[in-house]
Amino acid sequence: MKKYSYMYFMWSLVFIVFPLILILVYAFNSSSGMSLENYGITLDNFRRVFEPLYIKIFFVSILLAIASTVLCIIIGYPVAYFISRMKDKWRNSLMLLFVVPMWMNFLLRTYAWLTLLGNNGLINKFLGLFGIAPLNLMYNMSAIMLGMVYNFLPFMVLPIYSTLVKMDKSLIEAARDLGATNSQIFKKVILPLSLPGVYTGITMVFIPAISTFVIPDLLGGNRFYLIGNLIEKQFTFTGDWAFGSAISIVLIAIMFILLLLQNLFEKKEATGGAK
Known part of the structure; x- marks a missing residue:
């Protein structure tokens, strides 16, 4: 064990x-x-990070990461809840559908959306059959958001599903015996007990969403700069490793603060539930 x-x-x-x-x-x-x-030691790199241009990039990146996380919750929680209520053989098969795409390379999964959303992609070709002109589905914030939700949704579904499956079913039966309706059971029993899975899902989605650079590059067409793109360019294009490292440290600090706030919120919820 020590080894x-x-x-x-x-x-x-x-x-x-x-x-x-x-x-x-x-x-x-x-x-x-x-x-x-x-x-030589200097704070100039950190001063540059807080210039208006880079502050705007941080702000847009955080908003986009929050929006994608919220969408993953809205989509992922009902999906996880629905799957957790099914029989074992169907439940395992459906969960496999979420796991199998994760076996494929992240870059390939993102590239697949180019064939779907492009002007000559499958979606626009299908719409063309009905006489609808090609829609501008690529190289915008909506395409980036779609790519984030698609790639990070399994990280929201899996922890919520795991929490729901392990939930003590006797608590639900006790609530039903006491006359609680289905909506009351969900609000008072299922939702509170599934919150740890939701918190884990938020962490697993938000952190990669705020630091991603592949999705904005491919689906945004290099027209939108997020934090991940800014860091990646410093190390691969401009060669300014010092500034790229300073941005990385600030991003790590933001993630650490958010994780700390989440842990404090979870402890507060647990203390409130104990009372």
Whole structure:
């Protein structure tokens, strides 16, 4: 057991802790390149992050991530609830439909929408059969939102489904014996007990949604810059590793604050439920 703990510790140290320290070091570097030979400590990189242009990018990215997370909840919760109420053989088959696409490469899944939403895509070809002119379905915020919801929806459905399946059915039966209606059972029993799954789903959707760059690149046509795109360009195009690292640190701080607020909210809910 100690051997596996040591291996896990070394893995975390090499692939998690060390890269984060390296990003932190680059974030305070006065030179913009990837070399640390002329290293100097400065806060200029962080000052640039809070310029109006980049603040707007952060604001749009956060709003888009929140919107996609809310849509995943609206779509994912009823789906997870419906599947959890089915018999085992149908339940497992339907859940497999959500898991199988995740086995495919993320980039390929996103590319598939190009063949569907393009001017010569399947959707516009189908509409053309009815004399409808091609619709502008690509290279806009709606296409980016669609790509986010499609790619991240399983991360909302799976934790909610897992919570609903493990729920103590005797509590529902007790509420029904006491005369509660189906809507009352859902509001007073099922929904409160499923909130841990919802909180987990929010975390699993929001974090990749706020940092994604592949979806805006492909479905947005490089017309919309989000935080992920801004960071990616600093490391691959402009070569300004210091500024890219500073943006990454600010993004990590935002995620950490949101996770902290979520944990505080969960503890408050648990304390309230205990009372």
